[in-house]
Structures are given as C-alpha cells and as structure tokens.
Amino acid sequence: GQSLEQPSEVTAVEGAIVQINCTYQTSGFYGLSWYQQHDGGAPTFLSYNGLDGLEETGRFSSFLSRSDSYGYLLLQELQMKDSASYFCAVVENRDDKIIFGKGTRLHILP
Amino acid sequence: DSGVTQTPKHLITATGQRVTLRCSPRSGDLSVYWYQQSLDQGLQFLIQYYNGEERAKGNILERFSAQQFPDLHSELNLSSLELGDSALYFCASSVVGQAQETQYFGPGTRLLVL
Numbered sequence: 393g394q395s396l397e398q399p400s401e402v403t404a405v406e407g408a409i410v411q412i413n414c415t416y417q418t419s420g421f422y423g424l425s426w427y428q429q430h431d432g433g434a435p436t437f438l439s440y441n442g443l444d445g446l447e448e449t450g451r452f453s454s455f456l457s458r459s460d461s462y463g464y465l466l467l468q469e470l471q472m473k474d475s476a477s478y479f480c481a482v483v484e485n486r487d488d489k490i491i492f493g494k495g496t497r498l499h500i501l502p
Numbered sequence: 503d504s505g506v507t508q509t510p511k512h513l514i515t516a517t518g519q520r521v522t523l524r525c526s527p528r529s530g531d532l533s534v535y536w537y538q539q540s541l542d543q544g545l546q547f548l549i550q551y552y553n554g555e556e557r558a559k560g561n562i563l564e565r566f567s568a569q570q571f572p573d574l575h576s577e578l579n580l581s582s583l584e585l586g587d588s589a590l591y592f593c594a595s596s597v598v599g600q601a602q603e604t605q606y607f608g609p610g611t612r613l614l615v616l
Contacts, residue, residue: 489560
C-alpha cells in the first residue's frame with residue numbers, strides 16, 4: 393500500500409529549532425513537498441525536494457534521502473507564527489498524483 | 503492574498519444535489535489543481551489541469567468532474583452529493599504545473615451537505 397508517516401504533534405520553544413520527519417512508502421516517487429497550514433487557512437507551499445540533499449529557504453530547510461524513503465522539514469529560530477500544521481506530500485511521478493501525509497501539528501511555547 | 507480566487511466561499515446543500523465550485527488562477531498561471539480536505543480523509547489531491555488539458559488525476563470520485571476553460575478558470579462539479587462529501591475544497595495554481603513549482607492556494611470553498 394501507499395503511506396506517508398509523520399508525527400501527529402510536535403512541541404517546541406520559541407527561538408529553538410524543530411525537525412518534522414516524514415517517511416514514505418509509495419508505488420512511485422518523483423519528489424517530496426512540504427506545506428504549511430494555519431488553523432482556518434489555506435495550505436501554503438513551502439518546499440520541494442526532487443533530489444537527495446538539503447534545500448534551504450530562509451528559516452526553513454527541507455531534506456530528502458531517496459534511498460531511505462525519508463525526508464524532513466527543519467524550522468529554525470522558531471516564531472509563534474510558525475504554530476501550524478505541516479504536511480509532507482509525495483509526487484508519485486512527473487505527471488501523476490500527489491499523496492499527502494496526515495499532517496503534523498506544531499505547537500510553539502513562549 | 504495569493505491571487506487565486508474561489509467562489510462561493512460557503513455552500514450548503516442537500517444529499518443528492520449537484521454543485522459547481524469555481525476557481526480563477528493567478529494571472530499568468532496555466533495549471534490548476536483541486537484538493538479536498540476533510541476531517542476523515544485529510545488533505546487529498548483530486549485533479550490537475552494544464553492549459554485546458556487534464557494532466558494528473560488523484561482520488562477523484564466518478565461523481566466528481568472538473569474542467570479548465572480557455573480563459574484558464576476551472577470548475578469542479580460534484581454530483582449526487584453524499585454527507586461524506588462535506589469538506590473544504592481548495593484550488594491552487596502554478597505557472598506550468600511542474601512538481602517543483604510553488605503552488606498558490608485559494609481561500610477554499612466550504613461545502614456542507616445536509
């Protein structure tokens with residue numbers, strides 16, 4: 393079957409660093425995306441990894457290891473506004489469907 | 503404001519009915535995606551269009567259909583509605599619909615089926 397596993401909840405302190413992991417098992421793999429969604433809001437696309445390694449965008453970085461079927465989202469210098477749900481998603485093939493994980497709710501403590 | 507618009511914002515209807523959700527992509531974007539988000543199923547990819555043609559298909563039910571028009575706006579048609587179709591429906595757009603591109607999401611349409 394197809395599955396994406398990510399923790400349901402993570403708690404971290406303002407100013408700290410947090411890592412949200414995602415492991416996947418899918419019939420095909422083209423890339424891994426990350427999305428952020430605040431309560432009551434629409435998802436926001438954060439990053440995409442098609443190749444192994446780290447992609448950095450400001451305070452957010454995303455990592456992929458295709459051999460381990462594993463990726464993570466790293467958030468640095470956490471701010472209260474980072475409190476949200478974060479979804480990983482696998483793009484199965486170049487022109488194929490996107491499969492989402494169930495999301496990780498990130499709580500930031502002051 | 504992402505530049506993607508969706509109408510209506512809210513929709514309440516009865517089982518068995520048919521509704522149409524509308525999405526206008528950002529100016530210049532050729533690709534439109536549709537997603538469904540519910541408490542039961544989470545976030546699910548439904549379908550993607552590029553320049554009027556279907557490009558990718560996800561977990562879209564046969565009762566649902568979509569199209570992208572020459573002016574690039576898209577409509578998602580939901581028919582024979584069931585209680586379980588109650589959800590948030592988002593559309594997103596990107597320039598040419600490649601996986602690595604940023605997708606810009608609209609505010610969503612909240613559908614309630616009674």
